[in-house]
Amino acid sequence: MENITKICCIGAGYVGGPTMAMIAKKCPHIQVTVVDLNEARIKAWNDEDVNNIPVYEPGLSDVVAEARGRNLFFSTEVDKAIDEAQMIFISVNTPTKTYGAGKGQAADLKWIELCARQIANISKDNKIIVEKSTLPVRTASAIKDILTHTGNGVQFQILSNPEFLAEGTAVEDLDAPDRVLIGGDNTPEGKVAVQALVDIYANWVPKERILTTNVWSSELSKLTANAFLAQRVSSINSLTEICEQTEADINEVAKAIGTDSRIGPKFLKASVGFGGSCFQKDILNLVYIARSYGLQEVADYWEQVIIMNDHQKRRFANQIIKNLYNTVNGKKIAFFGWAFKKDTNDTRESAAIYVADHLLNEQAHISVYDPKVPENQVYADLDYLNTREAEENKAGVQVITDPYEACKGSHAIAVLTEWDEFKGYDWQRIYDNMLKPAKIFDGRNLLDADKLRAIGFQVRSIGTNVLDK
Numbered sequence: 001m002e003n004i005t006k007i008c009c010i011g012a013g014y015v016g017g018p019t020m021a022m023i024a025k026k027c028p029h030i031q032v033t034v035v036d037l038n039e040a041r042i043k044a045w046n047d048e049d050v051n052n053i054p055v056y057e058p059g060l061s062d063v064v065a066e067a068r069g070r071n072l073f074f075s076t077e078v079d080k081a082i083d084e085a086q087m088i089f090i091s092v093n094t095p096t097k098t099y100g101a102g103k104g105q106a107a108d109l110k111w112i113e114l115c116a117r118q119i120a121n122i123s124k125d126n127k128i129i130v131e132k133s134t135l136p137v138r139t140a141s142a143i144k145d146i147l148t149h150t151g152n153g154v155q156f157q158i159l160s161n162p163e164f165l166a167e168g169t170a171v172e173d174l175d176a177p178d179r180v181l182i183g184g185d186n187t188p189e190g191k192v193a194v195q196a197l198v199d200i201y202a203n204w205v206p207k208e209r210i211l212t213t214n215v216w217s218s219e220l221s222k223l224t225a226n227a228f229l230a231q232r233v234s235s236i237n238s239l240t241e242i243c244e245q246t247e248a249d250i251n252e253v254a255k256a257i258g259t260d261s262r263i264g265p266k267f268l269k270a271s272v273g274f275g276g277s278c279f280q281k282d283i284l285n286l287v288y289i290a291r292s293y294g295l296q297e298v299a300d301y302w303e304q305v306i307i308m309n310d311h312q313k314r315r316f317a318n319q320i321i322k323n324l325y326n327t328v329n330g331k332k333i334a335f336f337g338w339a340f341k342k343d344t345n346d347t348r349e350s351a352a353i354y355v356a357d358h359l360l361n362e363q364a365h366i367s368v369y370d371p372k373v374p375e376n377q378v379y380a381d382l383d384y385l386n387t388r389e390a391e392e393n394k395a396g397v398q399v400i401t402d403p404y405e406a407c408k409g410s411h412a413i414a415v416l417t418e419w420d421e422f423k424g425y426d427w428q429r430i431y432d433n434m435l436k437p438a439k440i441f442d443g444r445n446l447l448d449a450d451k452l453r454a455i456g457f458q459v460r461s462i463g464t465n466v467l468d469k
């Protein structure tokens with residue numbers, strides 16, 4: 001295949017938008033068109049004010065501003081973009097199935113298949129198809145099956161190129177990735193396709209960081225990387241409960257084990273539980289794959305990571321209830337943070353949703369402040385759980401745009417997201433406006449507990465045994 005000059009990406013979400021913006025920035029000689037069925041999303045990517053793009057990521061609006069209209073385009077004309085492109089990235093959502101076989105575990109590949117069929121229908125010349133979405137191992141064979149039975153003589157090469165960016169640091173991660181992984185067929189045509197994609201990344205990624213493997217290793221490595229990362233969080237979180245019983249301090253334990261170079265310091269931050277659209281979905285998928293091959297012990301092993309995470313979220317909510325004298329009925333509890341981590345507006349699988357749901361069952365009144373999450377998203381997240389009527393969620397939860405208002409008159413503050421701005425608040429002012437005893441449940445070990453105690457707060461951090469009475 002000749003040099004790639006036209007790329008299309010199907011799916012303008014948290015992955016498609018930022019990854020393609022970075023390719024466009026680094027490769028001005030390549031025309032990059034990102035398409036999506038969601039008109040509102042495309043409209044937002046094209047918003048005149050680049051601060052209104054639909055994905056909040058530090059630095060992203062600058063990258064988009066540089067390339068948009070030059071060689072980066074956002075469009076709803078999916079067929080046209082497929083037709084024109086030599087290389088097509090598929091970056092659509094692959095959520096956990098909510099129906100039928102594999103419900104609650106398997107990845108729903110409905111959108112992947114729709115893309116493959118659309119590509120098959122539209123293509124008139126040879127193309128390279130790149131799996132950017134996270135997919136179960138061996139999905140490429142299904143895509144190939146669909147694409148090779150079109151009868152129009154068009155040749156397709158299928159590559160796996162999973163994305164490892166983390167939200168909140170997407171621009172940094174894309175600019176200087178630890179590695180780029182490209183899986184392809186070990187045939188002459190497969191090798192040419194792999195090289196075409198290597199050449200694109202080589203515009204800014206050092207060659208030794210571009211790893212090439214067979215397609216299946218690449219697909220499985222993505223699920224595995226997420227499983228390993230999530231396992232670290234569940235491992236440290238499992239120890240928080242022991243710390244709370246034994247006067248060990250989880251921050252000290254994390255530091256002590258993290259200085260062993262074989263363990264390393266990252267991803268050992270105790271928390272209210274991991275969230276995000278990837279970890280749970282990908283581990284459940286791994287569990288499903290293992291079970292489908294009859295590998296019961298392997299499935300059970302990884303499933304425990306999710307079980308521990310669910311336990312941690314529930315435990316946090318229960319601690320709030322217990323500490324508020326075993327009832328939160330009618331009590332106002334302020335939530336600082338709703339996003340699943342700082343520096344993103346994404347709330348998918350955020351621990352805050354589950355903690356709120358638990359407290360609402362106990363008739364608490366919750367007031368939420370998050371610097372980037374809009375009101376309608378908070379209600380949509382709660383409604384999606386289907387625990388109660390939408391009106392009841394509206395009655396039980398208020399979304400407030402001023403943090404000081406959010407905690408005025410409250411019995412307690414729960415920190416659910418580690419937004420930096422929380423650290424700089426006027427905590428004396430907050431204390432003065434709360435009911436006493438004023439309590440803080442720090443689900444991120446973000447705040448300086450000693451300083452807060454000096455003001456008069458009762459503080460409960462994760463994995464420390466300081467039990468304020």
Ligand code: NAD
Pocket residue numbers: 010011012013014015016035036037038041078091092093094111114115132133134135163164165166167277278
């Ligand atoms: P997303 O839901 O934000 O975006 C997916 C987009 O695809 C949506 O806007 C949807 O409208 C669009 N879409 C679906 N079917 C389509 C079709 N047939 N034609 C055109 N558009 C279509 O999802 P995301 O977070 O960007 O994730 C995409 C994939 O990347 C998933 O497989 C996910 O597991 C993986 N991934 C996500 C992250 C992350 O941090 N979010 C990181 C690495 C990998």
Ligand code: UDX
Pocket residue numbers: 163164165166167168226229233266267268269270271272273274275276277278279340341
């Ligand atoms: C993750 C992977 O890191 C990334 O490589 C992959 O491409 C997508 O999935 P993401 O979910 O965006 O990225 O964020 P990440 O930083 O991994 O955090 C996931 C969750 O774990 C967040 O809720 C975060 O708060 C939590 N976490 C992370 C902890 O509780 N403790 C930690 O030490 C690290």
